[in-house]
Amino acid sequence: MTRPRIVIVGAGFAGYHAARRLTRRLHGRADIVVLNPTDYFCYLPLLPQVAGGALEPRHIAVPLAGTLPGARLVLGEATGIDADTRTVEYRDPDGRAATLGYDRLLLTVGSVNQLLPIPGVAGNAHGFRGIPEALYLRDHLIRQIEMAATCTDPRERTARCTFVVAGAGYTGTEVTAQGQLLTEDVARRHPELQGMRPRWVLIEHGDRILAHMDRRLSAAATSTLRQRGAEVRLRSSVAEATAHGVRLDDGAVLDSRTLVWCVGARPDPLVGGTGWPTDHGRLVVDACLTVPGRPGVYACGDAAAVPDLTRPGQTTAMTAQHAQRQGRCAADNIAADLGVGRRRPYRHAALGFVVDLGGPRAVADPLGVPLTGPAAAAITRGYHLAALPANRLRTAAAWLTAAGGRRPDIQLGLVPASAVPLDTAAPEVAHTAA
Structure with missing residues (x-):
């Protein structure tokens, strides 16, 4: 049989x-x-750290053939x-x-x-669903800082150093935190940008970020981002996106070359x-x-x-x-x-949730116990190491290296923009079903 x-x-x-x-x-x-x-399982919770340069893709890509020996992979x-x-x-x-x-x-x-019927978003925003998007975003962030350093137009320089993230759930908050650390690190290496700090703006339509967590943790995460210089705009939404900026529903216009779309799935x-x-x-x-x-x-x-x-x-x-x-x-x-x-x-x-804000900062509520700061960071990274099916030693070593050194400052150019469309259900890549 x-x-x-x-x-x-x-x-x-x-x-x-x-x-x-x-x-x-x-x-x-x-x-x-x-x-x-693909021939790997992607550990998505650590994807923002790949975009922020704290981890490399191989740390969160778990090989299917190597970890599922009793299964047959069909690509x-x-x-x-x-x-x-x-x-x-x-x-x-x-x-x-x-x-x-x-x-x-x-x-x-x-x-x-998750796309919304907002003019310009599909063509001008960057999605964040997998390793290709994370690698593209990391290159893009570094590229904007490098181009700003050689720009002679003050307005363009400011726009290239302005980064907008839509959606302040777990992903959007971590992308903002990790991206902010990366761009500030890269900017410090360019004398032309001395005295100029990259501007990060986190847009959230609700009345607080991390809405599914305890309000105290939401407030702590907001405080951490703002202490680092990020702007957190609550009760605000994107009304239009162009290649040169983002218009909000209150009429405000943010001159920027970067819109990261983290508005659900x-x-x-x-x-x-x-x-x-x-x-x-x-x-x-x-x-x-x-x-x-x-x-x-x-x-x-x-x-x-x-x-x-x-x-x-x-x-x-x-x-x-x-x-x-x-x-x-x-x-x-x-x-x-x-x-x-x-x-x-x-x-x-419910086991609770963890949000890594980079460095010694995090918020977590394991089993309903709210934690912030170094204790939350230790719980957060311990949880991820326990949940990772492979690559634990590599990941722990990378965190130690990131804590004591610099984040990468070169573009790899491995993922072109055409390979990471925001609308992954666009006609050229859509599924069909019988």
């Missing part, structure tokens, strides 16, 4: 940890296939699901169309940038292409993470509207913490389908 095939679409937090769990639970009883565009991007024939359609890196049959399917395709377009029921763009699933009416199909992570059993009537947030634990739960339930263990609904207990 042939072994049943489990296909996992996507190797983000949910897909990676589901594959890891299945390989350990099934012990070769099933053919586990991971379909993913490609899913383009459609046919539940009747139980196949996944995909396109490989050479652009060739192919299919994968499955007995059990787990959709963990994650999310893409939306499910991968593959989800909508299935034609299956959705809730705010996310696939409807039950508490056991199965897609109703689709035998053998599971979904979790950002792609799925998972019922929050701790808050009846609501769904879980789109966070890495939920995705990781949902992936493990889905793996357990798939294994139960194959006679190993028992099915269980997804239920969680």
